[in-house]
Amino acid sequence: MTATTSTTVSTTGTAAVADLVARSNRLGSDPRVTNYAGGNTSAKGTETDPVTGDPVELMWVKGSGGDLGTLTEKNLAVLRLDRLRAMVGVYPGVDREDEMVAAFDFCLHGKGGAAPSIDTAMHGLVDAAHVDHLHPDSGIAVATAADGEALTAEIFGDDVVWVPWRRPGFQLGLDIAAIKEANPQAVGCILGGHGITAWGATSAEAEARSLDIIRRAEQFIEGRTASLAEQGEHPFGAQRPGFGALVAAERRAKAAALAPTIRGLASTDAPQLGHFTDSDVVLDFLARERLAELAALGTSCPDHFLRTKVKPLVVDLPADASVEDTVARLRELHAEYREDYQGYYDRNADTDSPAIRGADPAIVLVPGVGMFSFGKNKQTARVAGEFYVNAINVMRGAEAISTYAPIDEAEKFRIEYWALEEAKLQRMPKPKALATRVALVTGAGSGIGRAIAERLAAEGACVVVADRNLEGAQEVAAELGGPDVAVAVGGDVTSSSDVAAMVDAAALAFGGVDLVVNNAGLSISKPLLETTEADWDLQHDVMAKGSFLVARESARVMIDQAMGGDIVYIASKNALFAGPNNIAYSATKADQAHQVRLLAAELGGHQIRVNGINPDGVVRGSGIFAGGWGAKRAAVYGVPEDELGAYYAQRTLLKREVLPEHVAAAVFALTGPDLAQTTGLNVPVDSGVAAAFLR
Known part of the structure; x- marks a missing residue:
């Protein structure tokens, strides 16, 4: 692709931003469409340059770390399109594409808003006024299927184009822009191992196309799943005897008994907070024959495994195993998990890789009981669990239509220990004194x-x-x-x-x-x-x-x-x-x-x-004093009840009331x-x- 001086843009910046925020909130609030903090959206429009008085083409795009469902205008990065597209001429190649992220700062308009994300190039280089990049379970299921390219053609014809896996970045933006230019009939693409991207001349058109891609993928997966069911088959295999869900009261009691031990193990390297999930989706996955096999493959979408780690710890005992036996097995499995994770790091790290961030699991699966997820705060722990539910849905969909084939270990490591991800972590505010407690x-x-x-x-x-x-x-x-x-x-x-x-x-x-x-x-x-x-x-x-x-x-x-x-x-x-x-x-x-x-x-x-x-x-604010104790103590000391606090203060050395x-x-x-x-x-x-x- 070569730099260009024109693009399809919305009418005015004000209208573009209003449409973008409304569209983002709708998309981000639908769990079928994307997950917390996942995906990004953009709009292009024209505003008057306050310095020259001339019209200037701009792009508003969800900034780094934002969430579509709660997006506001302040969460948008604002960039000049002429400067962003001029970066194509100085792009040094895929081996140095990370250098382009810092250059985004020189494309900002005015105060620029939020920090631009790694996906900024995808939005800026695609010649469309509105672009959506989303992580729907159905779309990722197609993206992680072993024959995803052929399935994309079967499901969508030439409306949606396959883009082979590439790590998010400037080159991926160039790839998608080139594919759109070569396929003018296309309304979007499936990104191998990752998600979907759609575009439109208006905000409504981009949103409708995004939802249509998701709907068509869902319908295709549902049809294949129904066909398997008619044959008495399931994407995850048959249910294993003894591994089904315990009744609710017993399940929750066992979860409460196991949670402290699991949390302690997950906090070996750094204290973590936990979240427990026993949804039907999770319990069904844990009861199936292929649990260990599929869990070992790990997740694929970068948003998933950055929060869940490459794979979970899976307890291999039946649902009715005693708490004592389960605890003993958890300790053994945890030691094995840490050794395995260290091996994953050692196999893939080079001299420039960030130090290992901890070898403890973020997801622990206990058949018959549920899923325990962990993070540096409660929201992070909860979201990690939500992402693993997404991963289960992806695996089920991919296995219904083909074979689940996530990106390989080396690519996962490149993202998990990406220098840009490390820099993002280092910019996080210092935790408060009682964080994780x-x-x-x-x-x-x-x-x-x-x-x-x-x-x-x-x-x-x-x-x-x-x-x-x-x-x-x-x-x-x-x-x-x-x-x-x-x-x-x-x-x-x-x-x-x-x-x-x-x-x-x-x-x-x-x-x-x-x-x-x-x-x-x-x-x-x-x-x-x-x-x-x-x-x-x-x-x-x-x-x-x-x-x-x-x-x-x-x-x-x-x-x-x-x-x-x-x-x-x-x-x-x-x-x-x-x-x-x-x-x-x-x-x-x-x-x-x-x-x-x-x-x-x-x-x-x-x-x-x-x-x-x-x-x-x-005295003030005290439930005890308000419940009659104050009146009795005031009577003992011979003072009005409403002066009791002042009375107590005067008998102290500091003469100050205690609150x-x-x-x-x-x-x-x-x-x-x-x-x-x-x-x-x-x-x-x-x-x-x-x-x-x-x-």
């Missing part, structure tokens, strides 16, 4: 617990918001950012089954638990002679027994993960201070404070730190990176109460 906070639906949940989430943790009031917990979880940040669970800490359910919820939502805050509590303020057995038992059940149950169940998970952890008790200055009319509350707070010391001594060998916080006078966020700050201080060698400590957060000094 899973926090379980009890009593988090209000007051101090809510403030703690908010602070831990702000510092990067994923949070399980546990509270007896499920509605309140759900409100907090939603405000923290929803299921990629926080989940809500209802339950009573005095119930061992409820506590186990809380910890299971953490395992299923995020892979396990790393940081536990025993905050749930209540307070009964009565003189000794008025304190009943029921008062005493309730007070101790909620805080002494409840803290014990939460610590015990959480410690099991932390030990299985082998990643260390933190347990924090929210006790009270009353654990030390002896005051009147408070026997039940103060005694149970003393119990909690001593649990800190006992568990610090017992769990230190597992790198689990146990610390406590002794607040005092936290829930101050307690939350102490939790972060104890669980963040700065006090990593501290355990067994009870920290006062009381503005200075001399009678409660530790001694």
Whole structure:
């Protein structure tokens, strides 16, 4: 292809951008069309150059790292077409095509918008006003079929042209541009091993052509699949006896039991967060005879294996294998997986390759149970699982119409350890202090617990918001950012089954638990002679027994993960201070404070730190004080209830009121990176109460 000075363009830039964003959002919101952050779209148009006053032809294209479904104008890169197409004349060849990416910056118009992606050339060099590059499962199934070129002709005639596999980049843009020029009747192409590209003179035409290519591929695959079914066959082979899905309750229970161990193994090189999927698509794949064979071939589309690694770890035990046997086998398979991945790296790396990024699996498949996926944050872990579901669909489609034949190992390595991909990773913002950590906070639906949940989430943790009031917990979880940040669970800490359910919820939502805050509590303020057995038992059940149950169940998970952890008790200055009319509350707070010391001594060998916080006078925002405790304490001290916080402040050394966020700050201080060698400590957060000094 030679440089050109003209192209088919939309009318005005404003119209082109509006159409592009709307089209992108529609395409990106349909899982049949593309997956999260996958694919890219573009539009060409004319605007007035603010310097010369002359019209200038521009291209707006989805920038690097954006998502079509949520695309806005700020996510678009804006480039001058004359400069972009002039790059053809200085292109040094495929061996140096990566150098062209930096040159895109010199084609930007104005402030340029988002950073241009590697696919920019595909959009700019194709002579069409609107271009879509997408990763539909049906299109990739054709693209990864062993005879994909012949199938493309059979399915589409000459409407859609086959483009042999080529790594994304400038040369692929030249290839597609040349094929379009040589095939003026074509509306798009199938990119071998990769996906589809379609184009049109208008936004509506490009979108319609993209959807038509996807529809025709789907119909062809469905027809072939139906023919196999009529013959009693399935693309993945017959179901293996004993490998079918467990019933839902048993399946989820086993998943929760396995999740901490699997997460710990997947975090051998770097801490990971987890996601669990037991959809019908996954469970059916895991039950089939060809599971191991097909899984070993790995994924093909670059968007897939960059997130899932080249292949998953597959457990080779039946569904009814015990948790203990499955754990033992997982450890063996994990060692084998790491050795295999190291071999993959060593076979393909050269002196210029980035260092190995870790040899742990991103996808773990357990027959009868489901799929565990992992990433540096919850969204990444979830999306990795979504991409592997796409990969399953691709394998099924390719096997229905032909034989699944992904790109070879060397090509996968070239993309996974691409210098441009490494540079992109290095540009990522530094993770927050508590990134990759899973926090379980009890009593988090209000007051101090809510403030703690908010602070831990702000510092990067994923949070399980546990509270007896499920509605309140759900409100907090939603405000923290929803299921990629926080989940809500209802339950009573005095119930061992409820506590186990809380910890299971953490395992299923995020892979396990790393940081536990025993905050749930209540307070009964009565003189000794008025304190009943029921008062005493309730007070101790909620805080002494409840803290014990939460610590015990959480410690099991932390030990299985082998990643260390933190347990924090929210006790009270009353654990030390002896005051009147408070026997039940103060005694149970003393119990909690001593649990800190006992568990610090017992769990230190597992790198689990146990610390406590002794607040005092936290009136504003406190559920305990609002529930009647404030009125009783105000009566004891002879002050109006609305002045109780000020009263507490005046009796301290600092004369400052203590708020829930101050307690939350102490939790972060104890669980963040700065006090990593501290355990067994009870920290006062009381503005200075001399009678409660530790001694």
